[in-house]
Amino acid sequence: MTGGKANPSPxxxxxxxxxxxxxLGLKQAEVAAAAGISASYLNLIEHDRRRLAGGALARLALVxxxxxxxxxxxxxxxxxxxxxxxxxxxxxxxxGAGDLDRAEDFAARFPxxxxxxxxxxxxxxxxERAVEALNDRMTHDPHLSAAVHEVLSAVASVRxxxxxxxxxxxxxxxxxxxxxxxxxxxxxxxxxxxxxxxxWLDSGDQYGxxxxxxxxxEVEGWLAARDWxxxxxxxxxxxxxxxxxxxxxxxxxxxxxGLSTAARVLARTMAARxxxxxAALPDPAFGAALTRAGGDPLxxxxxxxxxxxxxxxxxxxxxxxxxxxxxxxxSGSFTFRKPAEGFALxxxxxxxxxxPLYTVLGRPMQPVAAxxxxxxxxxxxxxxxxxxxxxxPGGFAGPELREAAMLILAEDPxxxxxxxxxxxxxxxxxxxxxxxxxxxxxxxxxxxx
Amino acid sequence: xxxxxxxVEDEPNIAEAIRFLLQRDGWRVxxxxxGAAAMGAVxxxxxxxxxxxxxxxxxxxxDILTSLRGRRETAALPVLxxxxxxxxxxxxxxxxxxxxxxxxxxxxxxxxxxxxxxxALGGPDAEPxxxx
Numbered sequence: 001m002t003g004g005k006a007n008p009s010p011x012x013x014x015x016x017x018x019x020x021x022x023x024l025g026l027k028q029a030e031v032a033a034a035a036g037i038s039a040s041y042l043n044l045i046e047h048d049r050r051r052l053a054g055g056a057l058a059r060l061a062l063v064x065x066x067x068x069x070x071x072x073x074x075x076x077x078x079x080x081x082x083x084x085x086x087x088x089x090x091x092x093x094x095x096g097a098g099d100l101d102r103a104e105d106f107a108a109r110f111p112x113x114x115x116x117x118x119x120x121x122x123x124x125x126x127x128e129r130a131v132e133a134l135n136d137r138m139t140h141d142p143h144l145s146a147a148v149h150e151v152l153s154a155v156a157s158v159r160x161x162x163x164x165x166x167x168x169x170x171x172x173x174x175x176x177x178x179x180x181x182x183x184x185x186x187x188x189x190x191x192x193x194x195x196x197x198x199x200w201l202d203s204g205d206q207y208g209x210x211x212x213x214x215x216x217x218e219v220e221g222w223l224a225a226r227d228w229x230x231x232x233x234x235x236x237x238x239x240x241x242x243x244x245x246x247x248x249x250x251x252x253x254x255x256x257x258g259l260s261t262a263a264r265v266l267a268r269t270m271a272a273r274x275x276x277x278x279a280a281l282p283d284p285a286f287g288a289a290l291t292r293a294g295g296d297p298l299x300x301x302x303x304x305x306x307x308x309x310x311x312x313x314x315x316x317x318x319x320x321x322x323x324x325x326x327x328x329x330x331s332g333s334f335t336f337r338k339p340a341e342g343f344a345l346x347x348x349x350x351x352x353x354x355x356p357l358y359t360v361l362g363r364p365m366q367p368v369a370a371x372x373x374x375x376x377x378x379x380x381x382x383x384x385x386x387x388x389x390x391x392x393p394g395g396f397a398g399p400e401l402r403e404a405a406m407l408i409l410a411e412d413p414x415x416x417x418x419x420x421x422x423x424x425x426x427x428x429x430x431x432x433x434x435x436x437x438x439x440x441x442x443x444x445x446x447x448x449x
Numbered sequence: 450x451x452x453x454x455x456x457v458e459d460e461p462n463i464a465e466a467i468r469f470l471l472q473r474d475g476w477r478v479x480x481x482x483x484g485a486a487a488m489g490a491v492x493x494x495x496x497x498x499x500x501x502x503x504x505x506x507x508x509x510x511x512d513i514l515t516s517l518r519g520r521r522e523t524a525a526l527p528v529l530x531x532x533x534x535x536x537x538x539x540x541x542x543x544x545x546x547x548x549x550x551x552x553x554x555x556x557x558x559x560x561x562x563x564x565x566x567x568x569a570l571g572g573p574d575a576e577p578x579x580x581x
Binding site: 036037038040041044055056148149152153155156157158159160161163164167168175178179182185186 | 460462463465466467469470473483485504505506507509533553554555556557558561
């Protein structure tokens with residue numbers, strides 16, 4: 001992505017903005033200064049916690065060499081799936097003990113909103129306690145600080161607005177409607193902010209030397225900005241068997257400039273793999289074979305004598321492909337994530353134990369296909385194709401390494417369901433499903449028993 | 450000094466709630482969402498109080514506070530600073546810059562109404578003389 005305007009899109013997410021900045025080799029502080037905003041504010045924008053407007057929007061577009069139209073926010077994006085999940089489960093929550101008179105009054109007049117608010121309040125209180133305990137860590141972590149700021153801002157608005165509705169008996173209907181709308185927006189933000197905060201707190205020791213994001217996240221942002229085309233960097237020789245770069249990282253400017261050292265190593269490994277995949281499965285023969293096989297990656301792999309996981313990667317990373325792809329090692333840790341719209345992926349390892357990704361991990365070389373349905377009111381169906389390949393880099397001496405992958409393909413919502421549908425979630429911690437036999441820990445989106 | 454309050458807050462829903470509360474208490478409330486526009490609004494309206502969010506686009510709340518304290522006509526103007534960042538260093542920085550009161554989010558409606566009365570009128574029981 002060099003020179004000229006980036007390809008137009010309805011609106012860029014914060015992650016895409018960040019990727020664009022990294023692709024240009026610019027630091028947050030540099031871009032913020034050039035755009036006339038603070039670095040902390042830019043950080044919030046890059047994490048979808050602030051919306052762009054006015055002069056700041058135009059200046060940021062100029063700095064990042066983007067069309068300002070691409071930076072306009074999508075209000076509907078605020079209505080995150082987590083709000084629906086929280087609202088769907090709020091009816092099971094008990095009324096809190098504090099401020100009982102007001103709570104009763106409010107619940108009587110707005111029972112639906114009262115239930116939602118009570119649930120969100122309790123979660124926010126828990127998060128605030130956690131934040132206090134992690135204060136020292138937070139002061140050194142701008143991303144965590146931004147997530148906390150977002151939650152507290154949403155809580156402040158919800159608290160004030162809910163109290164107005166509860167305490168103002170002669171409220172004008174127009175104001176009342178406006179405050180209802182604000183509650184809807186803020187509870188969505190709160191649910192999303194809480195999820196982001198928990199995801200970050202769950203990151204444990206994932207803080208890299210740079211103290212910001214993991215190398216894998218950096219590379220994912222970098223790839224997303226390039227429409228998942230990873231075959232450009234060619235700096236240094238690459239080991240033919242492992243696909244890993246064998247040369248040093250020193251050298252001139254390349255397209256991975258701006259990434260951390262660890263992320264550059266990952267990016268080059270992925271680039272080498274992408275190049276090997278493209279050589280083994282060249283277009284247009286690959287596209288034609290895929291069509292002939294009815295989209296079956298196994299049939300294509302056999303036709304070309306190529307690994308199934310190579311076919312998965314080629315399908316998921318073809319320009320404009322909407323397919324998602326998740327790859328993990330034998331520990332279940334993610335080594336590659338390309339999201340599919342509507343299929344939430346946790347930021348770090350430990351996805352939903354029901355994912356076919358983990359089913360195939362214990363059954364190498366056995367293909368698994370399943371139709372899954374995501375959780376919440378915005379539930380969507382996906383066709384999942386999963387496969388696991390063992391590798392023996394040390395020959396008979398071992399060890400055996402396993403790499404599992406699942407291809408995530410959106411199903412037509414209007415299409416009839418031919419077989420069983422497997423209910424899945426993103427990860428237990430933020431999954432609202434109740435009565436799940438595979439649950440390993442309580443969810444913040446459901447009331448603990 | 451008039452009976453108006455300038456509210457510098459980029460969170461539109463928080464701004465709307467505070468505006469509603471203060472208007473019912475008789476204050477004229479002007480909301481400014483961009484830090485860069487705050488100084489101009491203050492100088493134009495000559496308010497009794499400025500409510501200032503710490504984290505703003507364009508110019509931070511601390512920068513605005515410093516500018517206010519640096520001008521003769523606004524050096525003594527009461528400033529209530531709101532922030533979701535309650536860390537000690539933010540409070541200390543605001544106090545060094547001359548903030549009148551520091552309030553962390555989330556706040557209760559009664560707290561902010563009392564703070565406005567206290568700072569702008571000199572006492573918790575005072576009432577603005579404007580129309581409701």
